[in-house]
Amino acid sequence: MPPTDASTDTGAGPTPQLGSGAEDTLELRLPEELLALFRENEPSADSGEAGATATGDLLGTPADWGPAVTSAGSLQLVPVRIERDVVLISRWMNDPAVAAFWELAGPHSVTAAHLRTQLDGDGRSVPCLGVLDGSPMSYFEIYRADLDPLARHYPARPHDTGIHILIGGVADRGRGVGSTLLRAVADLVLDHRPRCARVIAEPDLRNTPSVSAFLSAGFRFSAEVDLPDKRAALMVRDRALRNLL
Template sequence: MPPADPSAEPGAAPDAGSTGAEDTLDLKLTEELLASIAEERNTGPGRDRASRELLGDPGAWPPVTTAAGSFGLLPVRPERDLPVLSRWMNDPAVAAFWELAGPESVTVDHLRPQLDGDGRSVPCLGVLDGTPMSYWEIYRADLDPLARHYPARPHDTGVHLLIGGVRNRGRGVGTTLLRAVADLVLDNLPRCGRVVAEPDLRNTPSVSAFLSAGFRFSAEVELPDKRAALMIRDRTYRAQL
């Protein structure tokens, strides 16, 4: 589990803090980087076979059209993405739940076990209409410490996320993208029957976003660092929710 809440739309003073709309406006991808993204999606990020068997390759999942725009996942590369990720982590609204404020080394220490691990958690940028604007972790919940706290099923897949720019908070973008990413997981991981999440119960906007995205509230769970709402989106009922 990450050290703090995977907030969909942080509720703490969403229009205040050290970052604003400019954190996304200056991140428009160049043609060279867009070509790099396309190549990465075609060839994969170079994970070994064992890693790909755990979660596939989220970077190769095709972008989807949403009400907010064209959205896709791009596996994190620290040499490219660290400055913006660290800046997002230092936004007070994000730091209140993720607790990763500080120098870039704090973000690196959070990313490194995932990047150097066996592929059970894949950190990604969420790219909306060519602009990186969110951070996602797609992880095998049944292989995560979370599985000690709920009746996990094989291939349960979890999501953590944060919305990076103030402009994209509080207007339903988190809900739209949560539904899109849950659909991407279910479409590309056929053995996954459920997408799960565990937002902090105190983060009402986050819990509300999951509910609006088709997740159901399953239980309250006591985790080492928080009391969480266990949210589940079932493959069986995805068309009805």
């Protein structure tokens, strides 16, 4: 099943991997009463949480967060549309370096099913293309770590937000682009989700390029976490430390 880590410069990134299938993380359902409570307590647009309005979105609207100006270019998060993007994302998933971690190699239908699980869900995970200077070159999943099965394995805090990343093009790997984009997206989360005090990631401990990329992006190593199918490095980017790391 797909791992929960986000490998950047190696091109491999996670999808939640905390049970017997890729759907385990994304299919966790909250009782409607609890979801209603989250909706009631989400700040309105007037309180500064972009996109978290009466629609009850658990993450807001990442499409409205950018663009972010980085040393690699201008990055925009563009929400995935299956009919438009599945061929491109599926091609990335079939790269052996990516498939080793995401485990979504195969026909387009495999990738489409993974994307549809998120798009048809309750909004706790949002798949996006990373478009750099107008060219789609990466794939992100922004998700509510505190509402994910991952929260069973670390001391989660309300509004913890996770990032998964896949660098699609081989030419963009191994030269620091992943770290640059990770920092930019983590900062977008912190800028547009004021209730979020921490951005979380869980790369596989064996994926040293991924762990290194997160460290270079201002994340700190917090702990080793035993997940059902891997031992992960819990990486944290703290709002309080964002200007220091």
